[in-house]
Amino acid sequence: MANKHLQDNPRARKKFRIIGFISFSIGLICVITAMIDFFTADFMPKLFFLFFIGMPFLFVGGVCLNFGYMRAVSKYTATETAPVAKDVANYMLAGTRDELAKTISAVRGEKVSNGPMCGSCGTQNEVGANYCDNCGKMLSKVCSCGEKNDSDARFCRKCGNRL
Ligand SMILES: [Zn+2]
Ligand SMILES: [Zn+2]
Known part of the structure; x- marks a missing residue:
């Protein structure tokens, strides 16, 4: 129900995208800073606490981005990926079927001929x-x-x- 409401509300999705992007960026900067500090510090990393601040931001940002792009992603998946996946599956199945028939014939010592x-x-x-x-x-x-x-x-x- 909440998802449906969200999908029908482009403004809410735009907000989610913006919040998600900002939050994700802040989180990423915090985590990277913490990491750099952690690996370059001589004795004790002083900025490692940023890691624990950055992680929730990354998480919240990720969730918001997920909501914000949910419709686009699901639409893309439905219209673009599904037929391609189907074609690939059919192609592979057809190829496998022919190969299988040939292999079976070869195993039985038959000439492949119609x-x-x-x-x-x-x-x-x-x-x-x-x-x-x-x-x-x-x-x-x-x-x-x-x-x-x-x-x-x-x-x-x-x-x-x-x-
Ligand atoms: Zn004959
Ligand atoms: Zn004739």
């Missing part, structure tokens, strides 16, 4: 093959119209001519 099966000896031939790899039998009947038909076809699937 070409015509020889009606005479049963050999699976390469895509676009006209004659059987194994026995030399014609795998397709080319019609006078140019359409390539199965070797056992009696009529052309494109123009209906008798083969």
